Amino acid sequence: MNASQIVAEIFYSLIGIIFALVGVKALRDPKAEKKVTTAIFWFLLAFTFILGNHLPKWITGLCIIAIAVITAINGVKQSANDVPDPKKVRASADKLGYKVFIPALCLALVAVVAATLGGSVPALNWLTANNAIGVSGLVALIVAIALFKAPPKYAVIDGTRLMDNVGPVGILPQLLSALGALFTAAGVGTVIANGVSAIIPENSRLIACAVYCIAMALFTIIMGNGFAAFSVITVGIGVPFLIMQGANPVVVGALGLTAGYCGTLCTPMAANFNIMPAALLEVKNKYAIIKSQIPVACIMLVIHIALMYFFAFR
Amino acid sequence: MDALKLIGVLIVVIGFAIKFDTIATVVIAGVATGLVAGMTPMEILETLGSSFISNRTATLFVLTLPCIGICERYGLKEKAIDFIRSIKNATTGRVILIYQVIRTLAAAFSVRLGGHPQFVRPVVVPMAEGAAVAKYGEIDDEVSDTIRGASAAAENYGNFYAQNCFMGASGTLLIVSTLVTAGYEVTALQIATWSIPIAVISVLVGVWRDLTLDSKLQKMVKGGGK
Numbered sequence: 001m002n003a004s005q006i007v008a009e010i011f012y013s014l015i016g017i018i019f020a021l022v023g024v025k026a027l028r029d030p031k032a033e034k035k036v037t038t039a040i041f042w043f044l045l046a047f048t049f050i051l052g053n054h055l056p057k058w059i060t061g062l063c064i065i066a067i068a069v070i071t072a073i074n075g076v077k078q079s080a081n082d083v084p085d086p087k088k089v090r091a092s093a094d095k096l097g098y099k100v101f102i103p104a105l106c107l108a109l110v111a112v113v114a115a116t117l118g119g120s121v122p123a124l125n126w127l128t129a130n131n132a133i134g135v136s137g138l139v140a141l142i143v144a145i146a147l148f149k150a151p152p153k154y155a156v157i158d159g160t161r162l163m164d165n166v167g168p169v170g171i172l173p174q175l176l177s178a179l180g181a182l183f184t185a186a187g188v189g190t191v192i193a194n195g196v197s198a199i200i201p202e203n204s205r206l207i208a209c210a211v212y213c214i215a216m217a218l219f220t221i222i223m224g225n226g227f228a229a230f231s232v233i234t235v236g237i238g239v240p241f242l243i244m245q246g247a248n249p250v251v252v253g254a255l256g257l258t259a260g261y262c263g264t265l266c267t268p269m270a271a272n273f274n275i276m277p278a279a280l281l282e283v284k285n286k287y288a289i290i291k292s293q294i295p296v297a298c299i300m301l302v303i304h305i306a307l308m309y310f311f312a313f314r
Numbered sequence: 315m316d317a318l319k320l321i322g323v324l325i326v327v328i329g330f331a332i333k334f335d336t337i338a339t340v341v342i343a344g345v346a347t348g349l350v351a352g353m354t355p356m357e358i359l360e361t362l363g364s365s366f367i368s369n370r371t372a373t374l375f376v377l378t379l380p381c382i383g384i385c386e387r388y389g390l391k392e393k394a395i396d397f398i399r400s401i402k403n404a405t406t407g408r409v410i411l412i413y414q415v416i417r418t419l420a421a422a423f424s425v426r427l428g429g430h431p432q433f434v435r436p437v438v439v440p441m442a443e444g445a446a447v448a449k450y451g452e453i454d455d456e457v458s459d460t461i462r463g464a465s466a467a468a469e470n471y472g473n474f475y476a477q478n479c480f481m482g483a484s485g486t487l488l489i490v491s492t493l494v495t496a497g498y499e500v501t502a503l504q505i506a507t508w509s510i511p512i513a514v515i516s517v518l519v520g521v522w523r524d525l526t527l528d529s530k531l532q533k534m535v536k537g538g539g540k
Contacts, residue, residue: 011374011377012370014377015370015373015374015376015377018376018379018380019376048363048366048367049370049373052363052366052367053367056360056363057359057360057363057364057367058356058359058360058363059363060362060363060364060366060367061358061359061360061361061362061363061366062359062363063363064341064362064363064366065341065345065359065362067337067341068335068337068338068340068341068342069338071335071336071337071338072334072335072337072338074335084386084387089386089387089388089389089391089392090389090392092387092388092389093388093389093390093392093393093396094389096388096389096393097393098393098397100385100388100389100390100393101385101390101393101425103381103384103385104381104382104385104390104423104424104425105423106381107378107381107382107423107424107480107482108422108423108424108480108481111480111481111482111502111503112481112503112506115481115501115502115503116503119503128501129481129490129501129502129503129504130371130374130490130501130502132481132502132503133374133375133377133378133481133482133502134374134377136378136481136482137377137378137380137381137482138377140378140381141380141381141384144381144384144385144388145384148384148388150384150387150388154383154384154387155380155381155384156380157383158379158380158382158383158384158386158387159379159380159383161383162379162380162382162383163376163379166379168337169336169337170373170375170376170484171337171373172336172337172340173372173373173484173485173487173488173491174366174369174370174371174372174373174491175337175340175341175366176340176372176488176492177365177369177371177372177488177491177492177495178344178362178365178366178369179322179326179340179343179344179347180492180495180496181361181365181368181369181495182322182344182347182348182361182362182365183322183323183347184495184496185351185361186319186322186347186348186350186351186353187316187319187351188319188320188322188323188347191316191317191319191320192320192323194316219327222327222330222331223326223327223330223331224330224331225330225336226485227484227485227488228326228330228336228340230488230489230492231488231492232323232326234492234493234496235492235496236323239496243496243498249493249498249500250500250504250505250508251508253489253490253492253493253500253505253508254478254489254505254508254509254512255508255512256489257478257485257488257489258474258475258478258509258512261474261475264470264474265467265470265471265474269330269331273470273473274470276430277429277430277431277434277466277469278463278466280430280431280435281430281434281435281439281462281465281466282462283458283459283462283463284455284459285459288459288460288462288463288466289463289466289467289470291463292460292463292464292466292467293463293467293470293471295523296467296471296519296520296523299519300475300512300515300516300519303512303515303519304512307511307512307515
């Protein structure tokens with residue numbers, strides 16, 4: 001392993017520790033529902049992050065099957081969290097003022113600066129963009145603790161609280177990328193590509209951009225999830241019809257996912273963005289939010305196609 | 315015969331559409347795809363395991379959670395609310411636009427403001443409706459629905475179109491790990507940089523949207539026969 005890989009393994013182990021602590025929190029909560037399956041879920045995940053890379057890979061494969069069984073039987077529940085007391089939060093906000101935004105700014109800016117340095121200073125070549133994200137997480141945490149004079153235990157308490165809020169869905173992006181890898185290995189992309197090649201004339205970059213963006217939006221409308229659409233449509237359409245034809249993968253990828261979000265804006269399948277808030281805001285028509293969003297979604301989709309056409313092939 | 319390979323895609327589409335557990339759906343789709351491609355169970359476990367390990371990148375956002383959690387405890391959301399409440403004499407469209415700008419910046423810096431339940435309902439909707447009442451007098455359900463729909467939409471625009479500007483966002487990391495797995499070396503910094511144009515454009519579209527909202531409300535109130 002080289003330096004950047006060792007640093008990456010340290011960060012993945014830290015993530016594993018956070019997972020494990022969520023499991024410990026469930027075990028220690030006397031009132032927690034389904035605490036055993038919840039703890040097993042988080043411990044298995046922690047195990048794959050910390051040791052998975054050093055053991056035969058089929059062991060991680062087996063853990064993933066077990067994780068899926070646990071979530072399929074709805075076996076993961078949130079345990080009690082130390083939720084901040086609103087009065088104390090208010091008092092602290094008044095005391096700190098707008099300084100409270102500084103750590104959040106650090107989080108974003110340190111990542112950019114660290115990744116840029118890592119890319120240009122040879123001695124810092126272990127600072128890959130991925131490691132820069134970990135570094136920014138640590139630096140911003142230290143800044144927050146120092147600036148707020150916060151007891152360091154809150155790093156653990158609030159970190160596990162948010163992880164528990166996010167829940168099992170937090171590993172969905174990783175699982176979907178893994179699924180994308182399986183699709184590629186099995187040749188799924190080629191099958192989709194053969195089907196799609198009928199509607200994309202050769203050398204028509206504009207139509208290829210349009211088909212990719214519209215397919216992202218349509219699949220997201222059907223599935224209600226842009227992430228899932230991205231792993232299928234990028235392997236099936238984005239790679240063969242755009243990137244392999246010379247399009248810049250950065251531009252295609254960045255615009256591809258947000259093109260999918262144009263679909264999210266139009267679909268009742270994305271209930272937690274479009275339907276549940278309608279109930280929460282007590283609107284009479286439960287489609288009021290979608291109705292408001294459709295014109296913007298259509299305009300944004302056209303803009304995505306145009307941007308991809310003009311910038312991906314430069 | 316080749317079409318059989320699409321079974322994984324079909325499982326993902328149906329699984330998500332019928333709201334079956336998302337994680338189980340993805341794993342079942344993966345196993346099914348491996349089986350129809352003629353892999354042995356052991357090969358499937360190997361491929362699943364190694365691609366899961368090599369895509370750990372997509373879960374790096376977890377490292378930002380302790381810092382974000384502490385900021386919340388010390389009043390991050392409260393100060394954002396203070397800021398928007400300090401705005402006086404804005405029209406309905408402008409209140410919603412200002413919220414969209416704040417939400418866009420927050421998403422780009424991975425700041426959690428609480429979304430529909432904790433920000434839109436208690437802060438944005440009362441301010442936006444208050445501005446309409448101040449201007450037009452009483453408002454009916456239809457006008458109220460339009461205002462509430464637009465307020466909730468502003469939350470979604472800011473959230474969706476700006477979140478990938480943050481290097482550690484899960485969407486950004488999904489893009490990176492998907493493309494790297496496909497053999498294209500892209501970094502989170504590049505993806506975050508190329509996510510900026512769409513975030514800026516979404517705000518510009520929001521400007522147009524909220525200006526037209528004000529004139530639409532004007533028409534709705536007048537058309538109501540008052």
